[in-house]
Amino acid sequence: MELIRLSAAETAARIAARDVSAVEVAQAHLDRIDAIDDRVHAFLHVDRDGALDQARRVDEGEISGPLAGVPLALKDVIVARGMPATAGSRILEGWHPPYDATIVERMRAAGIVVLGKTNMDEFAMGSSTEHSAYGPTHNPWDLSRTPGGSGGGSSAAVASYEAPLGIGTDTGGSIRQPAAVTGTVGAKPTYGGVSRYGLIAFSSSLDQAGPCARTVLDAALLHAVIAGHDPRDSTSIDSPVPDVVSAARSAEISGLRIGVVTQFKGDGYQAGVLAKFDEAVATLEKMGAEIVEVSCPHFDYALAAYYLIAPSEASSNLARYDAMRYGLRVGDDGTASAEDVMAVTRDAGFGDEVKRRVILGTYALSAGYYDAYYGQAQKVRTLIAQDFASAFGQADVLVSPTTPTTAFPLGERLDDPLAMYLADLCTIPSNLYGGPALSVPCGLSPDDGLPVGFQVMAPVQADERMYRVAAAVEAALGTDRLLEQAPAL
Numbered sequence: 001m002e003l004i005r006l007s008a009a010e011t012a013a014r015i016a017a018r019d020v021s022a023v024e025v026a027q028a029h030l031d032r033i034d035a036i037d038d039r040v041h042a043f044l045h046v047d048r049d050g051a052l053d054q055a056r057r058v059d060e061g062e063i064s065g066p067l068a069g070v071p072l073a074l075k076d077v078i079v080a081r082g083m084p085a086t087a088g089s090r091i092l093e094g095w096h097p098p099y100d101a102t103i104v105e106r107m108r109a110a111g112i113v114v115l116g117k118t119n120m121d122e123f124a125m126g127s128s129t130e131h132s133a134y135g136p137t138h139n140p141w142d143l144s145r146t147p148g149g150s151g152g153g154s155s156a157a158v159a160s161y162e163a164p165l166g167i168g169t170d171t172g173g174s175i176r177q178p179a180a181v182t183g184t185v186g187a188k189p190t191y192g193g194v195s196r197y198g199l200i201a202f203s204s205s206l207d208q209a210g211p212c213a214r215t216v217l218d219a220a221l222l223h224a225v226i227a228g229h230d231p232r233d234s235t236s237i238d239s240p241v242p243d244v245v246s247a248a249r250s251a252e253i254s255g256l257r258i259g260v261v262t263q264f265k266g267d268g269y270q271a272g273v274l275a276k277f278d279e280a281v282a283t284l285e286k287m288g289a290e291i292v293e294v295s296c297p298h299f300d301y302a303l304a305a306y307y308l309i310a311p312s313e314a315s316s317n318l319a320r321y322d323a324m325r326y327g328l329r330v331g332d333d334g335t336a337s338a339e340d341v342m343a344v345t346r347d348a349g350f351g352d353e354v355k356r357r358v359i360l361g362t363y364a365l366s367a368g369y370y371d372a373y374y375g376q377a378q379k380v381r382t383l384i385a386q387d388f389a390s391a392f393g394q395a396d397v398l399v400s401p402t403t404p405t406t407a408f409p410l411g412e413r414l415d416d417p418l419a420m421y422l423a424d425l426c427t428i429p430s431n432l433y434g435g436p437a438l439s440v441p442c443g444l445s446p447d448d449g450l451p452v453g454f455q456v457m458a459p460v461q462a463d464e465r466m467y468r469v470a471a472a473v474e475a476a477l478g479t480d481r482l483l484e485q486a487p488a489l
């Protein structure tokens with residue numbers, strides 16, 4: 001079998017057995033990127049020398065472990081020494097971070113080979129990767145469609161066999177939604193379960209890095225490498241990491257109570273998506289799970305609350321791009337004031353979606369409107385957390401389609417921000433609550449032949465449960481081989 005088609009677990013096993021060298025594996029993926037990335041555009045930067053150096057260290061026996069030698073595609077919102085970091089924005093063009101994010105440090109120590117940085121919506125704001133300042137990424141299933149967003153680059157890289165693993169970040173769905181529409185697995189760990197140190201901030205109370213992969217087990221193996229307490233992140237959880245790897249190896253779900261969220265169906269949901277979702281639920285029931293319907297009435301307000309809270313935090317976080325500290329500086333002719341240079345730089349450096357959010361967030365936080373908008377949104381956030389708490393009294397996990405539709409055509413929603421925001425209807429509640437959630441493929445939609453994602457949501461710190469259920473879906477439906485049905489690139 002071609003090296004690029006192996007899972008991460010198989011790749012690591014073959015390297016450990018010295019069947020193949022880590023350098024050969026890295027080279028095979030670099031060759032793949034050279035061959036197809038002009039069409040997919042998953043990568044913004046490829047670090048050939050850095051990747052081959054790290055692979056050599058694995059081959060020389062300096063580093064070992066369950067993922068040693070496995071290549072990975074890193075979303076460009078995570079900083080890594082030796083590589084630029086743009087977060088998909090012009091304003092960071094030319095900036096080279098002087099340090100490694102905690103998760104990058106951990107991945108390097110585990111022998112993972114970072115191939116380069118992947119494309120994304122600017123500052124992770126978007127659901128299609130079309131808001132990147134560097135041009136869109138294309139969905140490997142159909143190059144005229146988006147790979148989802150904001151982390152479309154990492155998911156497209158994994159789906160097109162440019163890398164077996166990827167890192168994404170999920171503020172409102174940006175790991176799970178791209179996973180769903182590219183036929184891959186994407187997991188958002190419990191908020192605080194994976195360090196945010198070195199993650200370029202969008203909305204700090206929601207941002208969470210996590211794994212992208214082609215199999216549930218691979219996602220769990222990567223989760224185990226990056227998770228765990230970090231004193232450099234004040235929101236990091238200081239308790240043992242849930243045993244996600246054992247859970248992913250066991251597809252045992254008999255007796256588990258699976259709650260189907262009643263709010264996630266109806267108008268706006270593609271018929272083929274609902275059909276595939278229902279089939280997956282029926283399969284879980286046959287495997288011995290108990291299916292219950294649960295109602296989470298405040299989920300209907302999650303999108304509205306999110307689009308006040310996330311822009312509010314973004315307006316504050318993005319104030320640091322002041323033309324002095326990072327990257328781009330425009331209009332500094334020696335006579336212009338610092339304020340003018342800042343204004344001209346921010347105008348030139350930020351794209352329309354980022355500006356829209358900064359203005360919206362500034363407005364929502366302004367005196368006189370704070371209570372009416374931001375304050376209300378925070379109350380809704382509490383009600384959503386209460387919905388989760390009561391739902392988890394009736395069910396061990398909750399399930400839904402990951403996205404209301406399959407991959408949409410490039411350009412279709414670009415001029416309609418609300419249509420774009422609707423892609424995250426089902427994913428946002430878990431971010432507002434802080435619990436883990438994952439998307440696993442559950443087949444191809446009968447109406448357009450494109451992948452459908454099945455979302456599993458679990459209580460805070462019960463990440464292992466979502467892996468167990470996802471592994472059951474994958475095993476029963478054989479979706480670890482779904483990508484074999486993608487039209488060859």
Ligand code: GLN
Nearest residue numbers: 124125126171172173174
């Ligand atoms: N699509 C959502 C947004 O634009 C979520 C983004 C994300 O998770 N980073 O805010």
